[in-house]
Amino acid sequence: MHSEKHFKIYKPYGYLSQFITNEKPRKKKKLLGELYDFPEGTMSIGRLDQDSEGLLLLTTDGKVSANITGGEVEKEYYVQVDGEITKEAIGKLQKGVEISINGKSYSTLPCKAFLLQEKPHFPERTKKIRDERHGPTSWISITLTEGKFRQVKKMTAVVGFPTLRLVRVRIGKEFLGNMQPGEVINLEEFEL
Secondary structure (H helix, E strand, O other), X not given: OOOOOEEEEEEOOOEOOOOOOOOOOOOOXXXXXXXXXXXXXXXXXXXXXXXXXXXXXXXXXXXXXXXXXXXXXXXXXXXXXXXXXXXXXXXXXXXXOEEEEOOEEEEXXXXXXXXOOOOOOOOOOOOOOOOHHHOOEEEEEEEEOOOOOOXXXXXXXXXXXXXXXXXXXXXOOXXXXXXXXXXXXXXXXOOO
């Protein structure tokens, strides 16, 4: 009997959340297949932008993928933003904000958002983030059940605090924990 395979990975900065690209090879994109020898038919569940990092779940089971992207499962992001974010801005994020998706206005669903009192400890990113000399930054947590294109970045920009670094730390009950960029863990099944 064919058994499905499940993985959780720490997607590093600069990688696409896919295995093949249809672009011409002159631009060498870093793809997930370079991190590990995944079985044929492995797909990423949802995606993270090339310049986002953190927890990504992969599976060979399309049903599992549909369940997770279906809008019930929470996805939590730690987001470093430019400036000292205000309570007012966090309040707006919690209630939902108007962002643009494919040129149309879209109201984000209410979500959990709060200031992280301590800076999270993530491995240094390969591409430097601007340093503190250019003004303060803050880290917030945003938890969504939806995942529109570049949604978190659009949300923080709309409230006046552009995203500098975005790391997904949780999907359902699967956590990034102390994983390192590029690390791959085999799972029997996902805890959602």
